[in-house]
Amino acid sequence: MNDRQSSSDPTQPGQHRDLGWLEFNRRVLAEAKDTQLPLMERLKFLAIFTSNLDEFFMKRIEILKGLRPEDYRTEEEVHILSHLHALTLPMLAEQSHTFDGMVGELAREGIELLEWEGLTPKERQNCEAFFRREVMPILTPLAVDLSHPFPFLSNLSISLGVMLKDPKSDSLRFARIKIPSTLSGWIPIPTDSPGTGSPVTDSPVTDSPATNSPGAGLRFINTMSLIRSQLSHVFPGMVVETAVAFRITRDAEVELNDEFTDIRSQVYDQLKLRRFEPVVRLEIEASTDHRIRELLAQELALAPYQVFEVTPLRDYTSIWRLVGLGPSHLRHPDWTPIVPPRLVSKATDMWTTIREGDILVHHPYESFDLSVGRFIHEAANDPKVRAIKMTVYRVGDDTPFIDSLVRAAENGKQVAVLFEVRARFDEHRNLQWAEELERAGAHVVYGVMGLKTHSKLSLVVRQDEDQLRCYAHVGTGNYHVRTAKLYTDLGLFTCDPGITADVVDLFHFLTGYSHKGDYQELLVSPSTMRKRFLELIDREIANHRSGLPSRIVAKMNQLEDLEMIEKLREASQAGVSIDLLIRGFCCLKPGVQGFSENIRVRSVIGRFLEHSRVFHFANGKQEPAQGSFFIGSADWMERNLSRRVEAIAPIKNPELKERLWDILQVSLADCRQAWDMQADGSYRKVPLGNATSPTSAMGTQAYLMQQAKEASVMSSLTGN
Numbered sequence: 040m041n042d043r044q045s046s047s048d049p050t051q052p053g054q055h056r057d058l059g060w061l062e063f064n065r066r067v068l069a070e071a072k073d074t075q076l077p078l079m080e081r082l083k084f085l086a087i088f089t090s091n092l093d094e095f096f097m098k099r100i101e102i103l104k105g106l107r108p109e110d111y112r113t114e115e116e117v118h119i120l121s122h123l124h125a126l127t128l129p130m131l132a133e134q135s136h137t138f139d140g141m142v143g144e145l146a147r148e149g150i151e152l153l154e155w156e157g158l159t160p161k162e163r164q165n166c167e168a169f170f171r172r173e174v175m176p177i178l179t180p181l182a183v184d185l186s187h188p189f190p191f192l193s194n195l196s197i198s199l200g201v202m203l204k205d206p207k208s209d210s211l212r213f214a215r216i217k218i219p220s221t222l223s224g225w226i227p228i229p230t231d232s233p234g235t236g237s238p239v240t241d242s243p244v245t246d247s248p249a250t251n252s253p254g255a256g257l258r259f260i261n262t263m264s265l266i267r268s269q270l271s272h273v274f275p276g277m278v279v280e281t282a283v284a285f286r287i288t289r290d291a292e293v294e295l296n297d298e299f300t301d302i303r304s305q306v307y308d309q310l311k312l313r314r315f316e317p318v319v320r321l322e323i324e325a326s327t328d329h330r331i332r333e334l335l336a337q338e339l340a341l342a343p344y345q346v347f348e349v350t351p352l353r354d355y356t357s358i359w360r361l362v363g364l365g366p367s368h369l370r371h372p373d374w375t376p377i378v379p380p381r382l383v384s385k386a387t388d389m390w391t392t393i394r395e396g397d398i399l400v401h402h403p404y405e406s407f408d409l410s411v412g413r414f415i416h417e418a419a420n421d422p423k424v425r426a427i428k429m430t431v432y433r434v435g436d437d438t439p440f441i442d443s444l445v446r447a448a449e450n451g452k453q454v455a456v457l458f459e460v461r462a463r464f465d466e467h468r469n470l471q472w473a474e475e476l477e478r479a480g481a482h483v484v485y486g487v488m489g490l491k492t493h494s495k496l497s498l499v500v501r502q503d504e505d506q507l508r509c510y511a512h513v514g515t516g517n518y519h520v521r522t523a524k525l526y527t528d529l530g531l532f533t534c535d536p537g538i539t540a541d542v543v544d545l546f547h548f549l550t551g552y553s554h555k556g557d558y559q560e561l562l563v564s565p566s567t568m569r570k571r572f573l574e575l576i577d578r579e580i581a582n583h584r585s586g587l588p589s590r591i592v593a594k595m596n597q598l599e600d601l602e603m604i605e606k607l608r609e610a611s612q613a614g615v616s617i618d619l620l621i622r623g624f625c626c627l628k629p630g631v632q633g634f635s636e637n638i639r640v641r642s643v644i645g646r647f648l649e650h651s652r653v654f655h656f657a658n659g660k661q662e663p664a665q666g667s668f669f670i671g672s673a674d675w676m677e678r679n680l681s682r683r684v685e686a687i688a689p690i691k692n693p694e695l696k697e698r699l700w701d702i703l704q705v706s707l708a709d710c711r712q713a714w715d716m717q718a719d720g721s722y723r724k725v726p727l728g729n730a731t732s733p734t735s736a737m738g739t740q741a742y743l744m745q746q747a748k749e750a751s752v753m754s755s756l757t758g759n
Contacts, residue, residue, distance in 0.1 A: 054720040055119060056599050057099055059624030061126050062722055064091050066644050066714055068130060069724070071137050078144055079362040079369040080646070085138055089355040092127070093195060097291035098463065100319040100345075117344075124344040131322075131349050138353065148365050151258045152225060155268040158260065162228050166260060169229040170269045174222060178266070180273055183213045189338045190215055194289040194314065197223065197354055199266065200323075200331040202281040203274055211280075213334060216273065218263065224357025225259035257364060263354075281328040284352040285335060288320035289313070291463065302485040303470065306460045310467055318345075325350045371646055374744060376406040376524070377751035382413065389417050389532070390501060393510055398532040399695040401702070402516065403647060404747040407523035408439075411497075411530060414512055415440055418499040419447035425507070426453035426500040428546045430492055433465045433517040434472060440518055441472050445479040453500075454481035457549045459492045484550050487684060490565065492549060494686040495530075495672045498542050509539035513561075513688040515651040515670055526650040527740070529670045529699075531688055535560070538688055545686060562687040564673060569602070569680040575656045575667065576606045580613045587659035590666075592703050594620035594653040595674040598627055603675040611637040620706050622649040630718040640716035641725075643706050645740045653699055654687070664696040702743070711738030 053059075070076065071084035103119055142152050151157075158166065180201075181190045192198065196217055203212040263284055270279045291313060318339045323332050325348040336346055362370070379400050381392055392398065400410045416439070418424045427447050434440060448454040458473040460466050473483045486492055495514035500507065516528030533539065541561040547553050555566070562568040576591065583589035591610065598604065598619065604627045611617055617638045619625065629638040643649050654669040671687025673679040690696055706713070710730040714722040730736035737745070 053604060053626035053628045056597075056624055056626050057095075057103065057119065057123060058126070059626055059720065060095060060099075061123065061130075062720065063623045063642070064088055064095070065130060066642060066722060067091060068134060068137070070644055071134075071141075077368065077370050078141065078148065079365065080371055082141060082358050083362055085134055085141075086355050086358040088130075088134060093288060094464075096288045096320045097194070101290040101292050101317065104319075120342070121344045124347070128347060131347065134355070135349065135351070135353070138355070145365075148369060149257055150361075150365050151256075152361075153228070153258060153260050154264040155260065158228065162258075162260075165229045166265055167269065169226075170265060171272065174266065175269070175272060177219050177222065178216055178273060181215045181217075183215065192287045192318070192339075193217075195286065196220075197263070197284060197286045197352070199263070199270075200281075200283045200285055200335065201270060201274070201279060202328065202330055204278040204280055206276070206278055212277070213331070214274070216266070218266065218354075222262050223354045224262055224360055226262055226265060228258045228260050259361075261353075263352075281326060281331060283324045283326050283328075283331045285321060285323040285331075286352060287318045287322075287339070290316040290319050292316070302460060302488065306466050306470065306485075309461075320345055320347060322347045322349055322352055324348070324352045374403065376403050376409075377747045378409050378754075379405045380750055380754040382410055383754050388421070389414055390421075390503065390508075390510060390534075393532050393534050394503075394508075397535065397690075397692045397695060399690070399692075399698060400530045400532070401651075401698075401743070401747075402526070402528045402530070403524045404527075404743050407520060410532075411512060411514070411518065411523075412439055412520070414499070414510075414532065415443045415497065418501075419443040419450070419452070421501065423502045424452055424499055425502060426455070426498070428455045428496075428498040428500075428550075429518070430457045430459070430494050430496045430549070431469065431472070431518060432459045432462050432493055432495070433519050433522070434469070435519040435521050436468065438472070438518070438520060441475060444476055444481060448476065448479040448481040454479075455484070455546065455550055456481055457484045457486065457492055457546075460485050461491055482550065487549060490682060490684050491678075492684040493672050493679065494545070494684050496542055496545065496686055498539070498546060508534055509536075509543060510534045511539045511542045513538070513542070513671060513686060515653075515672060526648045529651045529653065531670060531690065531695075533688075535691065542686075545684075549684065560689055562669065562671065562673075564679060564683060564685040565681050568673060568685060568687060569600075572603065572654075572675070572680075573606055575654075576610050576615075578658065579615045579656055580610050582657070582659040583610075583613055583615050585659075588657045588661050589615045589659070590655070590657040591615060591617045592620070592653075592655040592707070593618075593675070594649075594651060594703060594706070595622075596650060596652070597621065597623045597674045597676055598625045599674075599676045600680055601626075601677070603680070607638060608635050611635045618703075618707055620649075620703065625716060628718055628720050629716055635718075641707065641709075642714045642716065642722060643709055643712050643739050644714065645712040645738065647740055649706075652687070653703060655700065655703060663700040664693045666696070668696045668699050670699070705734060705742055706739045708732070708735040709739045710735045712740065713738075 067084055068088045071081045073081065104116060145152060183189050198218060199216045201214045203214060205212060267282050270282055318341065321335055321339060321341055381398050418427050427444065444454050444456060456476055458469045460469045462469060477483045495516060497512040499510040501510060512530055512532050514528060514530040516526055537560040541558040544555055545563060548555060558567055562571045579589040579591055598621050607617060607627060615637060619640045621640055622642055625640050627635065629635050629640045652671055652673060656667040658666045660666045668690040669687045670690060673685035673687055679685050690699060710725045710727050713725040715725055716722050727736060734742050
């Protein structure tokens, strides 16, 4: 499908996925303009917008280019790339305009972000001294001429391109200065005291009446502005004609032939090659002097749709170093996840609690550390535990799981861990953790040839008093303690024999050889998941035609798979009511008469990233809790359903079904954080005036935090 068809022809399933992704990032940018949010929270969304866009260009542009030289590009590829360029430029301008407005708001809070022109004469003098002492020795100006080849440009690096005139020969010279990452962003304006003026670090000043209250005079100079003002010292005797900031983005999709290498060797080769991948984007300051832009575009072999002129070029990622400054009212109140009520008692081990009934946990409203972390920690220390198995996609730097698994292996337990070392941008970290576990004697597997393992599974095998029993955790998110505080995810703890038997079989597939194509309870891709989901939708169609209750509510990150889209449209045409909660891009256009008029698509953007996947099918039952519910790791994307190992588990307990239904209903009623997709593929923010209850006016995440607090209080009162 192409975007021209999708934007005008209702017979087409939907819009191009990458145009849909840009629409998602537009919603992220809109959060930065929401004045009901605290100022520093809005500032964060500017940084998130940039990080999202960087990842998009690193992952998608070479794919869209068809991995072919410019001369062999198809008309459709050029059209899509040009359209992405045209859509992105106004958003970059909007980001800059939004930041300019925030600078004034920050100043009113006593935090001033200044350019060189805004400094007092004394401050300029101090900054010049600071530059010569602390900055100039770090800079490395690189000339470009017959004896100095064009320098290598590292991914996402910011540089100054400087056009110089040699007064002795009257000839023009070009030089590049890379802005070291240690200097990026903002530098506290130095005082007369030596040693002041170091760049803002990742651990900014916290609340302090002396430094962070309004009027405290936190003044910073833009690093780029400082360096630009001192170029005469960097190029003494030369005339600076033009200095333009620019930033490049490289492709992250390394094509390797894995026919003769194992996965681990392949990933090591990939990491070495990635830094030399083609440049896919050039961001450059708009200037009346086009010589530098033309030089860079020629040297980097860039088409016009790969060059993005912005005014000015800023390092928005450095915003993270500012958001902790100032008084507390500039940020959301801190949120501390509650202990899941079923796990409050430390006197009762998790195994006893799970045997009493399945447990559903919802992060970050409920503690990841005191549920999932506890599950693995107790398993490592329990002498009755015989084996621990786990899949790892992203685990982070500060993970407690590795220590627990190392301890378990050293204690003689069978420990088997599948590390997906092809998880984009986490490859090096995963390789390091995998090798540490290997040294401890654990069985480590580096993925499955031809498939990425994206499932979120843990299995504990324990010799209970009555029998050898398996306990499983099936999650929607990674085993990553940091993102577990920022992403909304669900997890199921169960010892249900049907589910755990499937988990055992799936781990055998991951670590050994297996052509198993059927599972009792789990929906597993690439073997059974697609087929099972299609059957579940067909069942809703049949129920509707038979006069039985029918409804589909699905929550996921993205929807792109063409077969699933066609089946949903078929269900809509049959009269089945369908609600889709899709945070990111959705390639199905809802509300198109005769095709998708019974489908509604909603996106919730907020303080936490909506990451959980939940699927509900009425199954002919009037009461939602009597229908079918599933949670797991997979979106309805072709890669998830056909090219990854994914696992989705049924939720059987009626109380847990009720809880999932409540979560879905809160999101569907949201009039604070929600956006509704229109039939043309655009999105509209749901007006707050549409709220029919305090819950819908409060918004999904605020309500669920309040609900968690109330559950915590109730748990402490009842002692449960």
